[in-house]
Amino acid sequence: MKYHELQVTKHKAGKRVGRGIAAGQGKTAGRGTKGQLARTGSSKKPGFEGGQNPLMQRLPKLPGFRSLKTRAEIVYTKQLDAFGGKIADANSLAQAKLISNPFVKIKIITKGEVTKKVVIKAQAISASALEAVQKAGGSFEKVDIQARPVSVKKAEKKEAREAAKKA
Numbered sequence: 044m045k046y047h048e049l050q051v052t053k054h055k056a057g058k059r060v061g062r063g064i065a066a067g068q069g070k071t072a073g074r075g076t077k078g079q080l081a082r083t084g085s086s087k088k089p090g091f092e093g094g095q096n097p098l099m100q101r102l103p104k105l106p107g108f109r110s111l112k113t114r115a116e117i118v119y120t121k122q123l124d125a126f127g128g129k130i131a132d133a134n135s136l137a138q139a140k141l142i143s144n145p146f147v148k149i150k151i152i153t154k155g156e157v158t159k160k161v162v163i164k165a166q167a168i169s170a171s172a173l174e175a176v177q178k179a180g181g182s183f184e185k186v187d188i189q190a191r192p193v194s195v196k197k198a199e200k201k202e203a204r205e206a207a208k209k210a
Contacts, residue, residue, distance in 0.1 A: 121155020132164040
């Protein structure tokens with residue numbers, strides 16, 4: 044008989060476990076002796092560690108853990124008076140040194156008064172700050188975070204890789 048001539052049944056009958064010693068799976072059917080896991084209907088949540096705080100919950104509390112979420116940089120309403128009659132967007136706020144660079148998330152919050160009309164283009168604003176800006180005659184427009192420009196060298200490498208994949 045050759046390997047390709049073997050007759051294989053497609054659906055093998057499942058083992059009937061938990062039917063006693065004579066069924067061929069032993070007295071306990073591979074579940075051990077007594078305990079929670081030997082009972083029918085027993086199930087624990089994934090990651091359950093017997094009441095101890097599970098690893099996935101312990102990790103963020105351990106020293107050295109660093110969140111990957113980028114925090115928004117805060118701009119206060121009193122700082123917006125420097126932009127009277129202008130558009131306060133990421134580039135202008137970065138030039139005024141109110142944020143570190145134009146490629147970060149910006150949130151406007153209330154601290155101080157807004158006296159001049161300012162058009163704000165940012166990612167987030169608090170409700171009280173929006174009210175203060177609109178009271179001064181300004182407006183708010185929600186925009187996406189400005190993408191960092193890709194260097195020419197990196198762009199050329201990416202094009203070369205894509206060309207190699209197609210070939």
